[in-house]
Amino acid sequence: MKKLSMIALFLISSTLVWAGSNGVHSLRGDVALDASSVAGSDKEWLADGKVNREYIQQPPLVPHDIEDFSINQEGNDCLNCHNWNSEMPGATKIAISHFLTRDNQALVNISPRRYFCTQCHVPQKATSALIGNMFRSLSEE
Ligand code: HEC
Numbered sequence: 001m002k003k004l005s006m007i008a009l010f011l012i013s014s015t016l017v018w019a020g021s022n023g024v025h026s027l028r029g030d031v032a033l034d035a036s037s038v039a040g041s042d043k044e045w046l047a048d049g050k051v052n053r054e055y056i057q058q059p060p061l062v063p064h065d066i067e068d069f070s071i072n073q074e075g076n077d078c079l080n081c082h083n084w085n086s087e088m089p090g091a092t093k094i095a096i097s098h099f100l101t102r103d104n105q106a107l108v109n110i111s112p113r114r115y116f117c118t119q120c121h122v123p124q125k126a127t128s129a130l131i132g133n134m135f136r137s138l139s140e141e
């Protein structure tokens with residue numbers, strides 16, 4: 001019984017300490033929500049050219065800058081180079097899967113559910129993991 005109340009006391013006091021330390025600690029650092037986030041330091045690209053995929057269903061990582069490309073209701077800059085009929089040498093064509101509706105019906109143009117490329121494809125620079133994890137890529141096994 002004594003042990004239990006000690007634990008309870010510990011939990012209560014640690015909650016108080018947590019609440020007192022000014023709320024939420026997010027991965028973007030201790031920056032107030034209405035303040036600009038701090039720009040990350042410039043890092044090297046993860047690979048020179050295309051990045052190996054780590055598991056079968058992985059959306060390939062983007063090996064180039066995307067800052068100047070926009071995706072909105074007016075158009076999608078990524079498709080200028082990656083669409084099946086675009087003429088950009090070396091730019092992998094979007095996969096067949098990107099033309100299918102959720103009912104597996106094939107469309108002539110990209111399916112709306114694949115329109116916002118960066119929802120799944122992100123550029124990757126060489127950085128250490130924010131949180132330690134035990135992920136092992138296929139190539140490491
Ligand atoms: C000006 C042309 C151009 C535009 C615009 C462009 N890309 Fe690319 N993209 C390329 C080229 C060329 C490569 C191949 C690069 C290499 O092999 O080093 C590539 C590679 C990629 C890859 C890797 C494909 C693979 O097989 O591993 C992805 C994913 C990708 N781009 C996504 C995007 C997304 C998302 C956008 C829009 C935000 C975009 N690209 C805009 C030309 C472009």
Ligand code: HEC
Nearest residue numbers: 057058059078082092093094095097114115116117119120
């Ligand atoms: C909902 C997630 C999702 C969205 C949105 C999406 N993709 Fe993909 N993409 C994937 C996945 C998963 C793969 C790998 C499996 C496959 O080929 O379907 C892939 C594969 C690719 C490939 C490689 C194809 C190949 O033959 O190796 C390219 C290039 C690509 N996507 C470009 C794009 C572009 C450009 C857009 C936006 C117009 C886009 N994707 C939108 C998930 C997505």
